[in-house]
Amino acid sequence: MADSTSSSGAVAHNDAREKNTAMDPLADQSSITSGSSEGSAQAGVKRLEATTATWSKKSLIIAYVSLYLMAYVTSLEQQTTFNFTIFATSAFAAHSLVSTVTVVQGVVLSVVKPPMSKIADVFGRLEAFSLSVFFYVIGFIMQAGSNNVRTYASAAIFYSAGQTGLQILQQIFVADTSDLLNRALVSSIPDIPFLINVWVGPEVASGILAGAGWRWGYGIWTIILPVAFLPLALSLFLNQRKAAKRGVLPPSPFAGYSAKQVFVNLWYDLDIFGLILLSAAISLILIPLTLAARASGGWSNASIIAMIVIGAVCLVAFPFWERSAKLAPHAFFPKNLFAKRTVLAGVGIAFFYFMAFYLSVFPYFQSYLLVVQGSSIVTAGRITSTFTFSSTVTSIVVSVLIKYTKHYKYFVTLGSAVYIIGLGLMLRYRQEGASTGTLVGCQIAVGIGGGMLNVPAQLGVQASASHQQVAAATAIFLTILEIGGAVGSSISGAIWTNNLLAKLQAYLPAETQDQATLIYGNITLASTGWPMGDPTRVAINRAYQETMTKLLTVAICVAIPLLPLSLLMKNYRLDQVDQHVKGTVVGGDISQSETREGEAIRNGSSAGVQSAPSPQNNSFVARLRSKCVVVGDGAVGKTCLLISYTTNKFPSEYVPTVFDNYAVTVMIGDEPYTLGLFDTAGQEDYDRLRPLSYPQTDVFLVCFSVTSPASFENVREKWFPEVHHHCPGVPCLIVGTQTDLRDDAAVREKLAKQKMQPVRKEDGDRMAKELGAVKYVECSALTQYKLKDVFDEAIVAALEPPSTGKGGKSKSKGSKCLIL
Structure with missing residues (x-):
């Protein structure tokens, strides 16, 4: 047929150094209306x-x-x-x-x-x-x-x-x-x-x-x-x-x-305006080509000239409109x-x-x-x-x-x-x-x-x-x-x-x-x-x-x-490109995961996410391109953060986590990239066990809840000192969770009674700068607001860690956490 077609595949950025990288995990997340490539599942x-x-x-x-x-x-x-x-x-x-x-x-x-x-x-x-x-x-x-x-x-x-x-x-x-x-x-x-x-x-x-x-x-x-x-x-x-x-x-x-x-x-x-510009450009330039011979005066007809000129203006304006993140997000x-x-x-x-x-x-x-x-x-x-x-x-x-x-x-x-x-x-x-x-x-x-x-x-x-x-x-x-x-x-x-x-x-x-x-x-x-x-x-x-x-x-x-x-065109081997399609589909029930070293395999789990072995399983760690460990106080939403990202669903009930692990595959350029995600317990009872999850870590997510000023202060008092003690030089991102509750009336009233208020974004930015963190990012696991951005930034930080740590100390690009 002259115009039959279809489409899908795996996308991301060719250069991990750019902060606006659109790295789409096999489990797609999203904001409500994001239709751009930078968005997630709508x-x-x-x-x-x-x-x-x-x-x-x-x-x-x-x-x-x-x-x-x-x-x-x-x-x-x-x-x-x-x-x-x-x-x-x-x-x-x-x-x-x-x-x-x-x-x-x-x-x-x-x-x-x-x-x-x-x-x-x-x-x-x-x-x-x-x-x-x-x-x-x-x-x-x-x-x-x-x-x-x-x-x-x-x-x-x-x-x-x-x-x-x-x-x-x-x-x-x-x-x-x-x-x-x-x-x-x-x-x-x-x-x-x-x-x-x-x-x-x-x-x-x-x-x-x-x-x-x-x-x-x-x-x-x-x-x-x-x-x-x-x-x-x-x-x-x-x-x-x-x-x-x-x-x-x-x-x-x-x-x-x-x-x-x-x-x-x-x-x-x-x-809509981009659509209008493109429609006008195509129609006002092409249609006169078919009408000029019949028009009075031919190509010198004022209407024909006006159509072509306006069409040309729209054609020139279209790419400028599309390139503006403000006008065409x-x-x-x-x-x-x-x-x-x-x-x-x-x-x-x-x-x-x-x-x-x-x-x-x-x-x-x-x-x-x-x-x-x-x-x-x-x-x-x-x-x-x-x-x-x-x-x-x-x-x-x-x-x-x-x-x-x-x-x-x-x-x-x-x-x-x-x-x-x-x-x-x-x-x-x-x-x-x-x-x-x-x-x-x-x-x-x-x-x-x-x-x-x-x-x-x-x-x-x-x-x-x-x-x-x-x-x-x-x-x-x-x-x-x-x-x-x-x-x-x-x-x-x-x-x-x-x-x-x-x-x-x-x-x-x-x-x-x-x-x-x-x-x-x-x-x-x-x-x-x-x-x-x-x-x-x-x-x-x-x-x-x-x-x-x-x-x-x-x-x-x-x-x-x-x-x-x-x-x-690149000659993809199609059985090694994961589409991260979910559910019962032609070609199999996408419910079991299979991962090979250095490859993304089509038979991904639900959204290509695989429950991983324990952190002590070194064969699992060796298969990963990067390892990300999530730390922070208990009940700040670390587990919900990971579950929402990897399964595209928010957990219906709270279950305290001791240690849990996941693996997510994304495409960077045309290459599959596996990110290991390690959840940890924040309670003091696990202070001695928790560092066992740190070996070979490439990036840390240090989490706090924007509705808990105490958890925010613990980022400075507890979590950064612990991470830097065990893993000096490993990049860290500070992550503010539960942003959907920041403007909740009940939450604000409760904090007001204690003469406190939710943590502001500028507070997080300031702490990240003071502690030498890579960046401060905040998100909501419930609404998935900027959830994907957190892990995109983590991947960028893991691939291209900063050249200097806190205090200007140099650290090598490949520095890892070793515990002896």
Whole structure:
């Protein structure tokens, strides 16, 4: 299929020295609305993870059968309704504006994916699916009732929003419910119906056009699609309710918020202004390319100039807006993903692949077949759809091969070469009088290349993202894919409008010269108005053929970068990249953990966290890249801190801990990194035993509660002296816990009675500076506010400890704690 995709993987920063490193542990944590790469698991992700945790294998099968049903209906719709576009625009005497409608669709397909993925992350998958179906239905209603090309193009906005929403959500659903090794194969499930519907769709379209007409052809889907969506909606809803009954479903992210607070949060979380800038930039630059030839005065038309200028300003402003942490705290495109070579190469492949597709296969190839080759509607539809059929079959075969070879890059490179060769064959053999077999063969060659490169390229982008960034990475890939399609459509529209009419006026015989504009704007007149061999038909065919040759020449040129870009992608071994997907998924029940030395293995425990052996087990310590020990007074929340971070759940009851250990795997750059977490008892009874946990420590977290000034003072009086006595030179972070209680009325009242108040952040900063700590950080284990930041800072400190300790004493980079 031309635009099938999916995504997930493991992400972090390439340089541990930067303090803003986004290191995503296999157990993703989060704030409520953080949608950036720096954030952690959002409410929608947590709701999905809670739902999959309650799924049985039967539930998972039912969900996938429901997904397939919806995929079948949407594929039949697409293979049917794409045949109506040229006839709908011709009914408005505007056949040449097919590319304009396609550009509008491409713009919407481009910009809707990221916000839709964020909606899925913030509110939930079911809610996002429902919104997409709603947009789909509104679009069909408007298309069926449109009386001019403006209304028809406006309807395309809603239709495309619904279509792209369902497309990306299907792939996000697959990414949520499958491991990376099986994902390429499972992500092909929504494409399987195309194997049937590429042949059925043209037949259905032909029957509708011959009978009820194209308006009813759009209208029937307002009934069929919602009905097809019901099984999947019920499956998600019932399992979500099951999770709620078990008490594992997180609450709404906006519970207790006012309408204004919800609006402000969504404005920043969905990056609404960034979306507006990108939409305006793409549409105002590309759409004029398809309209200039028809506009009064052509390129000198004031409206055309104004659109391009405003679009250019928006395009320049967009990256500046996105780079501002204040204006766009949750940027449209996560910055850390674009720091990865594989992501950049992957989205580059998506861009040029779809750009070439919209110059060679769509949107004018079907018109070319109807006119130059004299094909029927059914035959033209089938020949055009051969690309979809061959690419779908190829993507399924490649997905199976990826599962067993465990590599994807080879297929991207080979597919790029085949795709370019296929376009060359099109240029050579797509000529007037060519046999149907020759035309089909060229389509198959290009389809094979597309099927080989598209899904694997997407998989490479996914292998560079964490589970929290699955939706974002998928959105990025599909967004750039659609932007490439929009650019290709605008270029093809510009070539078509600036060449076809001029050639018709040059080649038509004198008796039909005055009909050049009518022929140019009406595909029915061009294809059936004159028989083959008639001088007018010969002139029409020549104009169409020469214009198509120009389109194919440009298509080959823009496809050439595919090959070098494919070589830039990193050749991940997919069974060694942990996606940290939770629950019952395709590829296994993610409940047991397996860790190998220096590797992150796919079969991670719940969120990839492994309960570790005792601290005396030296084989365990030797397998870790860094060791982090948590110390502090009893009852300040040390255990809750670790449990919330490693399991993504806050413990329901307080259980005092003596010693406990965990291991969390994160990705730094493209390499797995294991952090051992050691919990200790703060009571005096364990003062002699506690130091047994200190050997080989790389970093300490010295904790206190912001609601307990006494525990804060003990950081200075007890914990820093103890740590520095046993482990001189080992970096320490001071961590303030329970920040969710700092403004609690009952807590403040209790402290006030003792003439005390909660510890302020500036107090923590001051103590960190006085004691020579690496940094002061504070968090809440309950709400997970800045919880992930604590451990990100710990990893940074462990990898790059300060060059001097307290008092300016030098310490080596690799200093460890040794007890003799």
